[in-house]
Amino acid sequence: DGGITQSPKYLFRKEGQNVTLSCEQNLNHDAMYWYRQDPGQGLRLIYYSQIVNDFQKGDIAEGYSVSREKKESFPLTVTSAQKNPTAFYLCASSQGTGPSYGYTFGSGTRLTVV
Amino acid sequence: GNSVTQMEGPVTLSEEAFLTINCTYTATGYPSLFWYVQYPGEGLQLLLKATKADDKGSNKGFEATYRKETTSFHLEKGSVQVSDSAVYFCALSRSGGSNYKLTFGKGTLLTVNP
DSSP: OOOEEEEOSEEEEOTTOOEEEEEEEOSOOSEEEEEEEETTTEEEEEEEEEETTEEEEOSSOTTEEEOOSBTTBOOEEEOTTOSOOOEEEEEEEESOSSTTOOOEEOOOEEEEEO | OOEEEEOOSOEEEETTOOEEEOEEEEOSSOOOEEEEEEOTTSOEEEEEEEOSTTOEEEETTEEEEOBTTTTBOOEEESSOOGGGOEEEEEEEEEEETTEEEEEEOOOEEEEEEO
């Protein structure tokens, strides 16, 4: 079955460390997105990519980095510059970039700084 | 700018009760509107959508009508079940150059008791 796979489901990071969250899709979708979810805040866009080797900053990109070397993969690195990284991270993809396309979401990665 | 405002939860109902979750939006142009549902510990799933004024989206007994005159997209269900307990997100598409991205409300937690 087609879908989006995020790994790991739970991740613990020590302060000062960089960590990378994996996101893989087999839907042949062009566009991919990373959102951060905090209690009571909804979802906030971190980065998005419309095509391989191209990506754009979202609303809260500081302290994060991404790459898009393959259509199927869009990993997110949470760097030590991100001051409050504990959150639930969601990856999504969409078939196109027009206004009527909905997103398919992965099941998320919960990151905790210890 | 573009934004989505949802009624604050939590909402607690008894099984078979009528559900309304209010959603209003602010947007330039003519956005598409979406409702997503998130079950505990999971990612978001698209519930329904509407792409132009007066469109009605429907799925699994849920309905929402795109009301441009009141800038609203309220979610309704005639008879809720315990299995409908989840967080519901209203969202709109917004233009960022050639790419449309989703802006989400803060979510409304629904609990249905037997």
